Amino acid sequence: MQRVIATMSISLDGIGSGHNQTEERPFGDAPSELLHRWMFETPDENRAEIDDIVSAGAYVMGRNMYGPVRGEWDRDWRGWWGDDPPYHAPVYVLTHYPHEPIEMEGGTTFHFVTDGIESALAKARDAAGDRTIHIAGGVSTINQYLAAGLIDELMLQISPTIVGEGLRLFEGVGPVDLELISSRGASLVTHVRYRVRHPEGERA
Amino acid sequence: MQRVIATMSISLDGIGSGHNQTEERPFGDAPSELLHRWMFETPDENRAEIDDIVSAGAYVMGRNMYGPVRGEWDRDWRGWWGDDPPYHAPVYVLTHYPHEPIEMEGGTTFHFVTDGIESALAKARDAAGDRTIHIAGGVSTINQYLAAGLIDELMLQISPTIVGEGLRLFEGVGPVDLELISSRGASLVTHVRYRVRHPEGERA
Numbered sequence: 359m360q361r362v363i364a365t366m367s368i369s370l371d372g373i374g375s376g377h378n379q380t381e382e383r384p385f386g387d388a389p390s391e392l393l394h395r396w397m398f399e400t401p402d403e404n405r406a407e408i409d410d411i412v413s414a415g416a417y418v419m420g421r422n423m424y425g426p427v428r429g430e431w432d433r434d435w436r437g438w439w440g441d442d443p444p445y446h447a448p449v450y451v452l453t454h455y456p457h458e459p460i461e462m463e464g465g466t467t468f469h470f471v472t473d474g475i476e477s478a479l480a481k482a483r484d485a486a487g488d489r490t491i492h493i494a495g496g497v498s499t500i501n502q503y504l505a506a507g508l509i510d511e512l513m514l515q516i517s518p519t520i521v522g523e524g525l526r527l528f529e530g531v532g533p534v535d536l537e538l539i540s541s542r543g544a545s546l547v548t549h550v551r552y553r554v555r556h557p558e559g560e561r562a
Numbered sequence: 563m564q565r566v567i568a569t570m571s572i573s574l575d576g577i578g579s580g581h582n583q584t585e586e587r588p589f590g591d592a593p594s595e596l597l598h599r600w601m602f603e604t605p606d607e608n609r610a611e612i613d614d615i616v617s618a619g620a621y622v623m624g625r626n627m628y629g630p631v632r633g634e635w636d637r638d639w640r641g642w643w644g645d646d647p648p649y650h651a652p653v654y655v656l657t658h659y660p661h662e663p664i665e666m667e668g669g670t671t672f673h674f675v676t677d678g679i680e681s682a683l684a685k686a687r688d689a690a691g692d693r694t695i696h697i698a699g700g701v702s703t704i705n706q707y708l709a710a711g712l713i714d715e716l717m718l719q720i721s722p723t724i725v726g727e728g729l730r731l732f733e734g735v736g737p738v739d740l741e742l743i744s745s746r747g748a749s750l751v752t753h754v755r756y757r758v759r760h761p762e763g764e765r766a
């Protein structure tokens with residue numbers, strides 16, 4: 359069975375992103391530099407976890423994680439990650455507005471899914487082979503998958519900051535029973551990994 | 563300078579306690595057994611942290627952490643911890659209702675402070691000597707001290723559960739800039755310790 363893993367960097371108070379996203383500020387009002395310092399300032403120390411985050415056979419992400427365009431696709435947008443995004447695999451973007459697939463360099467192709475989270479996950483399962491499927495964000499997308507009981511594992515990076523305002527991972531979700539797989543402290547981040555315990559018989 | 567350390571076990575979504583506290587359920591609707599499993603099922607593995615939690619020279623706690631009595635002290639109540647509480651030091655209980663100090667076995671004395679959080683902290687400082695002062699909870703008490711800029715360190719135990727509803731640590735607090743001192747994974751808990759970075763000149 360392919361594992362479905364939600365991955366995200368959050369603050370100690372669970373904020374993964376901020377309100378008021380713009381093209382210049384993908385994380386809106388949240389202090390992205392504090393949430394992601396660990397990745398940019400200490401990549402060597404966190405190499406294994408960074409490799410894990412981009413190791414999936416397929417990804418699912420929400421439209422706001424993909425870009426700042428709202429409503430109809432009225433402009434050319436190819437994600438925040440340049441010509442060669444770090445995914446190197448199919449990425450299924452949740453949206454209400456159809457769009458042709460966009461093939462990038464390095465093996466990343468953005469597919470646009472308009473019929474809901476279960477459909478996007480089914481497509482990702484078909485594409486992932488025997489590799490994992492990552493629900494890459496944002497906050498609202500992960501919360502939806504968690505609430506639907508579709509996440510097998512959480513792979514989180516807890517950054518040393520209390521943000522206060524913003525989009526909170528687990529908001530409106532729970533109770534959810536977890537099992538701690540591992541946690542590791544680095545100089546700028548705490549890596550935690552959990553298995554979600556699904557109630558008996560709830561999963562197919 | 564004596565360090566002021568907030569200590570608490572919280573869920574992954576930051577819940578430290580639940581609504582609807584009663585004498586039978588000090589943590590109200592929150593699943594206390596999931597939040598504190600690590601302490602009761604794996605004490606040897608977490609001996610250093612347990613020792614740290616009860617190592618202070620003086621403690622401050624909110625009235626609800628001390629007990630279920632509300633309003634006037636209309637009954638005899640001596641805390642949830644039996645005749646020999648684990649503190650073995652003065653404990654300053656925040657309340658609006660005066661009460662004589664209660665001396666317990668083993669060196670714990672409960673003092674009742676009616677003139678606010680700064681007064682309670684000042685009394686704890688006087689009593690602590692060169693040892694640390696712990697703000698022992700509950701959630702609302704720690705949040706008040708944090709918001710007032712009076713906490714130097716956080717010593718938290720993150721339990722592998724998403725509770726969903728309850729009293730959330732850091733609710734209404736922030737932004738607060740932190741520095742990660744250490745984090746350590748055990749089988750049932752992730753221990754994290756942070757230094758609070760106070761804005762230049764804000765502290766006396």
